[in-house]
Amino acid sequence: MEYNADNVFAKIIRGELPCDKIYEDDCALAFYDIHPKAKIHALVICKALLTDFSDFVDHSDSEEIACFMRAIHKTVEILGLEKDGYRLVFNTGKDSGQEVPHLHAHILGGEKLPVDCL
Ligand code: AMP
Numbered sequence: 001m002e003y004n005a006d007n008v009f010a011k012i013i014r015g016e017l018p019c020d021k022i023y024e025d026d027c028a029l030a031f032y033d034i035h036p037k038a039k040i041h042a043l044v045i046c047k048a049l050l051t052d053f054s055d056f057v058d059h060s061d062s063e064e065i066a067c068f069m070r071a072i073h074k075t076v077e078i079l080g081l082e083k084d085g086y087r088l089v090f091n092t093g094k095d096s097g098q099e100v101p102h103l104h105a106h107i108l109g110g111e112k113l114p115v116d117c118l
Contacts, residue, residue, distance in 0.1 A: 001101065003049045009102035013047055023078055027064060028071030030078075033106070038087075040079055040110030044072045050103040053090040072105050081109040 011017040012029070019031035022042055033041040046068050050056045057065070076086055086109035091098035 001051050001055070003051050003055075004101060005049065007100050007102050009043075009045045009100050009104060010049065013045070023071065023075045025067070025071055025074075027067035030071065030075040030107075037106075038108040038110060038113055040081065040086075040108070042075055042079060042107040044068070044075050044105045044107065046103040048103075051101045052092040052098060052103055054092060056103045072107065076107060076109075079107065079109070081107070085109065087113055 008017060012019045012031070019029070021029065021031050023030040023044075027047055028044050029047065030042055030044040033043050046056060048056075048060065048064065050059060056068070060068075072088065076082060079086075086107055089106040089108065090104075091106070
């Protein structure tokens with residue numbers, strides 16, 4: 001799928017839309033999901049213009065992949081989720097129900113999560 005820069009996360013990266021920021025570095029931006037599906041629900045988006053997880057793995061080098069994974073983990077630490085655990089979700093493509101076509105990881109936690117969450 002070709003990247004379409006009209007999506008909401010691209011607008012957040014460009015500063016055209018606000019977000020409730022948790023963490024930011026050179027490769028990623030983390031903020032709270034506007035419609036939380038768990039007590040704590042954060043999103044970590046890649047600053048590179050990539051549509052989904054497959055696009056990310058296919059078109060990133062090892063350093064870029066490591067940077068994004070570390071940003072997810074840093075966000076988990078900031079949110080205080082390491083002790084009790086958390087769930088990571090990468091919705092990818094139409095069967096997953098992915099709404100926003102820009103690579104993002106969901107971090108869910110802060111409570112016992114149902115098995116059908118997301
Ligand atoms: P997905 O279905 O994996 O594409 O998830 C997209 C997520 O983005 C959903 O959980 C939405 O609630 C969330 N979302 C959409 N717009 C915003 C926004 N402006 N700020 C924060 N989260 C958003």
